[in-house]
Amino acid sequence: MKHQRPQKTSRRGKTVIGAALGIGIVAAGFAGVTANAVQAAEDGFGPVKPLKFNAKKAELGKRLFYDPRLSGDAALSCASCHDPEKGFSDGLALAKAYPGSDGFRNTPTLINTAKRAAWFHDGRLGTNLNDVTRESLTEDYSMNMDMRLMQERAKQDPVYVEMFKDAGFGEPSNGGIRNAIPEFLKTLISKGAPFDTGKMSKAATRGFELFKGKAACAQCHSGERFTDDAVHNTGVPNNPDIWKDPVRHTTYVAFAMFMGVENYMNVRRDVGAHIRTHKADGSDIGTFMTPSLRELKYTAPYMHNGMIKTLEEVVEFYNRGGGDDPNRDSKLKPLGLTSAEKGDLVAFLNALSGDKLNGDAYVWKKKFPSEYAVIENWRKARN
Amino acid sequence: MRFKSFLLAASAIVAAVALTSGAALAAGDPDKDAPLAKLGNPPIPADNPQTPAKIELGKLLFFDPRLGGDASTGCVQCHEPDQGWAFSDALSRGYPGTVHWRNSQTVINSGYLGKQFWAGSAGSAEKQAKSAATGAVAGNGESDVMEARLAFIPVYRKAFKEVFGDEWPKISNAWKAIASFERTLVQNDTPVDMYLAGDKKALNESQVRGMKLFNGKANCIECHNGALASDEKYYNLGVPPAERWNEDGLAQITFRYEQFAKGVTQEMYRKIKDDAGLYYRTKQKRDMGKFRTPPLRYTKYTAPYMHNGAFWDFEEVVQFYNAGGGSNDFTDGTMGKNKTTILKPLGLSEKEVADLVAFLEAFSGPEITMEKPKLPPYAPLPDVANAN
Numbered sequence: 175m176k177h178q179r180p181q182k183t184s185r186r187g188k189t190v191i192g193a194a195l196g197i198g199i200v201a202a203g204f205a206g207v208t209a210n211a212v213q214a215a216e217d218g219f220g221p222v223k224p225l226k227f228n229a230k231k232a233e234l235g236k237r238l239f240y241d242p243r244l245s246g247d248a249a250l251s252c253a254s255c256h257d258p259e260k261g262f263s264d265g266l267a268l269a270k271a272y273p274g275s276d277g278f279r280n281t282p283t284l285i286n287t288a289k290r291a292a293w294f295h296d297g298r299l300g301t302n303l304n305d306v307t308r309e310s311l312t313e314d315y316s317m318n319m320d321m322r323l324m325q326e327r328a329k330q331d332p333v334y335v336e337m338f339k340d341a342g343f344g345e346p347s348n349g350g351i352r353n354a355i356p357e358f359l360k361t362l363i364s365k366g367a368p369f370d371t372g373k374m375s376k377a378a379t380r381g382f383e384l385f386k387g388k389a390a391c392a393q394c395h396s397g398e399r400f401t402d403d404a405v406h407n408t409g410v411p412n413n414p415d416i417w418k419d420p421v422r423h424t425t426y427v428a429f430a431m432f433m434g435v436e437n438y439m440n441v442r443r444d445v446g447a448h449i450r451t452h453k454a455d456g457s458d459i460g461t462f463m464t465p466s467l468r469e470l471k472y473t474a475p476y477m478h479n480g481m482i483k484t485l486e487e488v489v490e491f492y493n494r495g496g497g498d499d500p501n502r503d504s505k506l507k508p509l510g511l512t513s514a515e516k517g518d519l520v521a522f523l524n525a526l527s528g529d530k531l532n533g534d535a536y537v538w539k540k541k542f543p544s545e546y547a548v549i550e551n552w553r554k555a556r557n
Numbered sequence: 558m559r560f561k562s563f564l565l566a567a568s569a570i571v572a573a574v575a576l577t578s579g580a581a582l583a584a585g586d587p588d589k590d591a592p593l594a595k596l597g598n599p600p601i602p603a604d605n606p607q608t609p610a611k612i613e614l615g616k617l618l619f620f621d622p623r624l625g626g627d628a629s630t631g632c633v634q635c636h637e638p639d640q641g642w643a644f645s646d647a648l649s650r651g652y653p654g655t656v657h658w659r660n661s662q663t664v665i666n667s668g669y670l671g672k673q674f675w676a677g678s679a680g681s682a683e684k685q686a687k688s689a690a691t692g693a694v695a696g697n698g699e700s701d702v703m704e705a706r707l708a709f710i711p712v713y714r715k716a717f718k719e720v721f722g723d724e725w726p727k728i729s730n731a732w733k734a735i736a737s738f739e740r741t742l743v744q745n746d747t748p749v750d751m752y753l754a755g756d757k758k759a760l761n762e763s764q765v766r767g768m769k770l771f772n773g774k775a776n777c778i779e780c781h782n783g784a785l786a787s788d789e790k791y792y793n794l795g796v797p798p799a800e801r802w803n804e805d806g807l808a809q810i811t812f813r814y815e816q817f818a819k820g821v822t823q824e825m826y827r828k829i830k831d832d833a834g835l836y837y838r839t840k841q842k843r844d845m846g847k848f849r850t851p852p853l854r855y856t857k858y859t860a861p862y863m864h865n866g867a868f869w870d871f872e873e874v875v876q877f878y879n880a881g882g883g884s885n886d887f888t889d890g891t892m893g894k895n896k897t898t899i900l901k902p903l904g905l906s907e908k909e910v911a912d913l914v915a916f917l918e919a920f921s922g923p924e925i926t927m928e929k930p931k932l933p934p935y936a937p938l939p940d941v942a943n944a945n
Contacts (some may be wrong), residue, residue, distance in 0.1 A: 217927070246697050247627050248654030273626030274704060314702045320693035322817045326810040388639040420935035427705035439708060440941045441726055466933050546806025553803065556827050557813050 200206035220398045220526075221370035222286055222468065227360040232343040235358025237337065238351055240538040243327050244311060246318035247273065252310065252355070255281045258532040261472025262362060267413060267480025268422065275315035275425040278416045278444060280480040283473045285531060286466055288360040291403035294306035295478040296447045297463045298433075303356035311351075315425045321348045331547045362536065364399075364468045367528035374525045380515075381522025388518055389492065389509050400526065405447040407460045408506060409497025417442050444479060460501050471527035485520045591783035593772070595753045596745035596854070599668035604734045607682065607740065612857050614716040615738030618731050620929050623706045624690050626697035627653060632686065632735060635661045635695065638927045641858030642742065646799060647866025648808065655694040656813045658799070660866040665855040665925060668740035669785050675848045675864040676834045677791070682736035687729075693818070694811050704728035712933030744855055748919040760919055767916025770909055775878065777913075779899050780850040786920060791835045791847035792897040795883035798831040799865040831886045832865060833930065846887030856920035871914040879905045 236294045238244060242251045256262040262268065262284035269277030279295050283441070287293070292300040299305050311319045328334045328346035335346060343350035366371055368374045385391045394402050430438035433449040447461040462478045476482045482491060491497065493516060496506035511519070549555050618624060622631040635649045635657070636642045642664040644650055649657035659675055667673065671686035687933055690696035690703065707713045707726035717726035720734065751759035752768075760768065771777045780788050801808040816826045819837040835844035849863045862868045868877060877883060881902035886897035905913070 242653075246654065246693070247652065274623065274626065274629065274706075314626065318697060318699075320697070320814075320818075323693045323810070323814045326813045326817065329813070330806050330810050352651035369828060417940070418927070418937055420937050423938065424702065424705040424709050424935075427708065428699070428702040431701045431705065439938075440945060442941055443943050547806060548806045549809055552809060553830050557829065 178276065218397045219369075219400070220364075221367070222289065222364045222398045224363050225288055225360040227357050228341070229541075230337075231354050231357035232342070233358075234334075234337045234341045234343070234350075235356065236361075236536070237333070237538045238328075238355050239358055241542055243542070244317060244319060244324055244351075245272065246323075248327075249273075250317055252317075256284050258537050258539045259472075259530070261527075262531070263473045265474070267475050268413065271315045271425055272318045274421075275428075276419060276422040277315070278413075278422055278429070278479055280427040280475065282465065283469050284359055285362045285364055285469045286399050287362065287374065288356065289399055290464060295462045296449055297403075297405055297461075298450055303359055304352045304453075307352045307355045311450035315428060321351075324348065324351065327546070330549070331543070332547055335532050361456075362531055364528045366419060367468065368525040369522075370528065375521055377518045378520035378525040379518070379522075381518035383516055384511070384519050385522055388515070389489075389511060390505070390507075391492070393505050395467050401464040403464065405458075405461040405463050406503045406505075407446070407462075407499055407501045408492075409460075409499035409502040410462075410477045410479065410491075411481050411497055412443050413453040413481050414480070416444070446478070457501050460499055467523060468526050472521055472530065485523050486516070489516045489519050489523075563664050569837065578681050590778050590788075593749065593753060593768075593778070593782065593786060594784040596666070596669070596743075596784040597671045598745070599666075599743060601740065602681065602683075605736060607737050608720065611720045611734050611737045612741055613738075614713070614720055615734035615736070617712075617716075617930055617932060618735050619738050621932050622709075623932075624696065624698060624703050625652070626699070626702075628706070629653065632664075632689065632696075633929070635689070636664045638925070638929075639651075641665070641855065642925070647861050648799060649695075651694045651811065652697040656801075656805070656807050657694050658808070658815050659864050660861065662851065663698065663855050663859045664739050665742050665744055666785070666852060667893045668736075668743065670787075670852070671789055672849070675851075676838055677789075677849050678838055681733045682739050686732040686735045686739075690732075694814065700728045703731070706935075707731065709935045709938065710933050728819045742925065744922050744925060747922040748856065752919070758816070761915070763912045763915040764919050765916075766909075767912035767914070767919075770905070770913050771916055774909070775875075775903050775905060775913060776899070777878070781853050786853035788851040789849055791844065791849050792899070793834070793846035793848075793885070793893075793895040794877075794885055794900060795885055795888045795896050796848075796863045796865065796867050796877075797883055797885055799867070802830070829886075829892065831892075833887065833892075834864065842893055843895055845893040846885055847895065848912055853917060853920045855921050855925075857918055858924055868942050872910065875905070875910050875913050875917075879903045879910060890941075 178441065239252045239256075242249050242254070245253060253266050257264055266277075267280060269279060269281040271277045282295065288303060292298075293303070293306045294309075299309060308321070309316075311317045311324065312321060325346060326349045328338070328351060331346075338344065338346045338350050340402050341350075341354065343354065352495045364370070368378065369382075385395070390508070394404070394406055396402050416426055427438055428443070430441060430445070430449075434452065435441060435445055435449060443460065445478045447463075448456070448459045451458045465478075466475075470476070470485060474483060474485075476485070482488050489511070493509045493511045495508040496502050609768045622629050622634065624631045625634075630652055635644045637644060640675045644661035647660060649659060649661035651657035662675070667685075668682060671677075673682060674688070675677040679685040679688050687700075691700065700811065704727065707717070707728070708821040713726050717723040717730060723730060748759040748764070771781075780790065780792060782788055799808070802812050813826070815832075816829055821833075821837070831846065833845045835847040836842070838844075856862070856871075860869055860876050868874045872906065878900065879902065882896065882900035884896070887893040
């Protein structure tokens with residue numbers, strides 16, 4: 175590993191382990207953890223290993239990702255919210271949504287998304303990116319696309335007819351689209367972060383030690399993407415903009431209605447992963463997936479609802495022991511960090527952002543046709 | 558939440574009608590043709606009685622584009638009061654980014670019809686409203702998001718509570734209110750109605766001659782009979798396919814989408830090039846290319862005509878029948894030979910054609926106009942204490 179070898183045990187006597195142990199939970203006093211396990215945990219930190227992908231399928235997926243014809247009104251593409259200039263997020267606290275709706279969560283980065291164990295801030299899809307693609311395309315408040323119509327639009331474009339065939343998908347189809355977009359997403363892998371290239375500043379290097387030690391960030395932010403892929407309640411404050419704006423609120427209501435949230439008309443908070451587990455005592459309310467810490471430089475503001483604007487404020491939030499919530503994860507405690515330590519942590523977090531993925535490999539730069547081509551001699555052509 | 562599919566009501570009644578209209582026709586008149594008659598009041602379903610408050614709510618909802626996917630496409634966008642409560646193009650406009658594949662029908666007097674849409678795929682006005690609001694090339698709305706929007710419009714909350722007793726507006730009741738409003742869009746005092754009620758001056762001489770032709774030599778009465786001037790049965794007249802499918806990529810997309818959405822076989826999807834109409838409901842080959850006889854009332858304002866808007870004025874329509882109808886893939890043997898045997902060349906003179914056209918105009922009274930109502934705004938909901 176190019177970065178400095180981490181301490182095995184923090185000053186506070188807590189051994190920090192991560193996803194490499196298969197769990198994202200740590201308690202005090204793991205004095206008996208074997209050296210091998212600690213080594214495994216250490217080895218879990220980056221760089222993010224690239225994924226194999228099929229170049230032709232990924233190229234097709236790239237064009238589809240940037241194509242606005244994949245939404246109901248043919249005006250929004252995946253890239254409308256996942257902008258390569260902003261780390262494949264949108265720079266907003268709360269996402270935009272399909273016309274007539276408005277978002278109630280922060281747009282997550284898609285860099286390294288192909289490595290996630292579960293998707294969306296509540297982790298409601300734990301299968302694969304094919305399902306995530308389907309959900310994002312068809313959901314009424316995201317792209318509102320009837321996939322049968324989407325298929326026929328793709329079939330109408332001679333460029334797609336050629337690309338689908340070349341990629342081995344046969345003729346353009348829903349299934350092909352839902353396979354090609356994930357193939358493109360596999361290409362979005364972090365690279366060039368100072369943490370990975372061994373070019374961390376001294377402050378960042380000190381920050382990494384705090385990260386694993388005194389600040390105990392690595393309890394949840396573990397592994398090459400710095401996430402345990404699990405849900406926690408950190409007490410992030412409610413975002414009042416969701417409830418003040420009737421259009422945002424309608425969008426949340428439509429979501430909550432469909433997800434089976436009880437009494438959804440009288441809820442004024444995002445219940446998070448409660449939609450998955452529906453615990454009767456509500457102890458799962460307000461739990462959200464631990465986000466990756468990679469590419470944060472491009473993806474402010476932070477948290478599932480964009481409530482924290484800067485990394486300095488994020489660090490201060492954890493220094494206080496997280497937010498105010500009866501269900502807050504008991505792992506969060508006030509950290510007592512000095513200002514110098516906080517600065518070091520921020521420097522470390524910044525060292526986890528790499529090169530912008532905005533070159534030709536990641537962006538479809540050719541124009542899309544403004545009209546659908548006519549199929550000539552239509553009456554004789556096979557549909 | 559999305560994967561929409563059309564529920565196919567392959568009703569026994571439809572099948573029975575189709576049977577009688579095939580075999581028996583060759584032997585002559587298959588059914589007694591109810592004479593043209595003055596139109597009464599529309600039937601009101603027992604489970605959705607009319608009330609003034611419901612009708613008023615339904616009117617607002619009819620004009621409210623928030624009952625559609627992108628909050629820009631409501632009922633009125635394809636049923637414009639100043640376009641005959643229909644849409645003045647061969648194919649209806651469709652949802653943004655699409656074009657529809659059939660001609661938009663007028664809402665006026667639709668409350669009398671037993672089934673809605675050109676092939677009768679909705680059994681009531683209530684079901685028609687929902688189907689149109691959610692179809693991908695029509696309203697493209699989802700029930701949950703549309704229901705959520707209603708809850709944030711205080712005027713609607715109050716009205717749904719009063720009319721339906723809803724704690725929060727239910728989307729199913731929105732369709733009921735819209736249907737109630739539509740049942741008030743009636744025209745039953747046309748020159749034809751007045752003439753049949755005994756006012757012999759209601760029709761001019763040409764129109765009276767036209768009516769005789771209608772009931773006699775031109776045999777329009779065979780299908781355009783009774784008070785609606787429609788038997789509400791299904792026929793293939795040989796209307797040619799929509800020209801736009803040959804020349805517009807957007808229309809070609811929708812055409813294929815409809816085949817996919819309506820669940821035809823893979824083999825048929827590959828080769829079909831025209832709208833198979835009633836077939837999509839029954840999946841019986843004999844129903845290919847059949848559409849419901851449209852009522853002739855209010856047609857003065859609803860050009861172009863036929864299920865795909867093939868004809869732009871009454872004269873074209875009359876000349877089509879004068880020639881004995883036309884031909885399409887479901888009549889010429891390409892996919893079927895379903896042309897109704899009722900149609901024969903009529904041998905009408907120019908003057909007779911003009912008389913028939915004059916009579917057709919008498920099925921419409923004054924244009925029914927309506928100012929678009931001011932729509933009530935959204936408002937935030939009051940704060941509540943969260944349970945957890």
